[in-house]
Amino acid sequence: MRRLLVVGFGNPLQGDDGAGPAVVARLLAGGLPAGCRAVDGGADALRLPDLWRGEEEVLLVDAVASGAPPGTVHRLDHEALLGVAQRHATAHYLSLPESLRWIALAYPDMARVRYRMWGIEAARVALGSGLSPAVAAAVEQTAEEIAAVCLSWSAAADPSGP
Numbered sequence: 001m002r003r004l005l006v007v008g009f010g011n012p013l014q015g016d017d018g019a020g021p022a023v024v025a026r027l028l029a030g031g032l033p034a035g036c037r038a039v040d041g042g043a044d045a046l047r048l049p050d051l052w053r054g055e056e057e058v059l060l061v062d063a064v065a066s067g068a069p070p071g072t073v074h075r076l077d078h079e080a081l082l083g084v085a086q087r088h089a090t091a092h093y094l095s096l097p098e099s100l101r102w103i104a105l106a107y108p109d110m111a112r113v114r115y116r117m118w119g120i121e122a123a124r125v126a127l128g129s130g131l132s133p134a135v136a137a138a139v140e141q142t143a144e145e146i147a148a149v150c151l152s153w154s155a156a157a158d159p160s161g162p
Contacts, residue, residue, distance in 0.1 A: 070123030071134030
């Protein structure tokens, strides 16, 4: 059976940086179809190999800061995500796309994984819990979109389906 992994990255104690884990919590609360799994990835994308169980596709959710209005949902396919340049000239802070490139090199089995990302534009990332209203609304929208992707994926993977 084909399998799909959803990983939400971020720190809920840093305001809108908790968008990824919030999406995962909503997906888990709603239940996931067979073949789909969702996990809170914490704040370090380099944990991904420890979370991966051979899934063909990994959907990622994280807060982003691109300058777009708060709550904007950016959707990146595999090529667009891996094509995002590293903005920092240090290995002490790797962006999510740079982390994925390093993972593909360090874990050859993961080089075949296809990624999709939902980046939720943050309004505030500062000590304190709670999502801003715009990001909370985007979390709901993103959870609904990803739930639909999971249902579609599960239906396509089940040859006995309707």
